Amino acid sequence: xxxxxxxVISFVLSLLVSLVTPLxxxxxxxxxxxxxxxxxxxxxxxxxxxxxxxxxxxxxxIFTVSKMLYDRMKGPxxxxxxxxx
Numbered sequence: 001x002x003x004x005x006x007x008v009i010s011f012v013l014s015l016l017v018s019l020v021t022p023l024x025x026x027x028x029x030x031x032x033x034x035x036x037x038x039x040x041x042x043x044x045x046x047x048x049x050x051x052x053x054x055x056x057x058x059x060x061x062i063f064t065v066s067k068m069l070y071d072r073m074k075g076p077x078x079x080x081x082x083x084x085x
Contacts, residue, residue, distance in 0.1 A: 006063045011056035018048035026051035 018026055026047035030037060037043050 003060055003064050003067075007056045007060040010059040011052040014055040015048040015052040018051040019044050022047060023051050025054050 014023070017023065026049075029050055030043060030047050034046070037046055
């Protein structure tokens with residue numbers, strides 16, 4: 001569940017940064033595959049959404065792998081069960 005929160009936060013941040021300045025993956029994809037959108041007012045929004053998805057997935061994967069490695073390094077958790085009669 002925390003991975004989804006990490007993805008949403010990184011998506012929103014990279015979307016906002018892409019609205020201010022063009023970032024490489026989104027601008028390249030827009031210029032190469034959707035050149036007609038460059039003539040409209042929605043070019044920055046489309047670029048921001050593409051960058052948000054790309055950077056969001058990259059940050060989410062890095063977070064998931066690092067959390068998994070951290071949990072393995074901590075070792076197994078010990079559970080104590082008390083039974084009262």
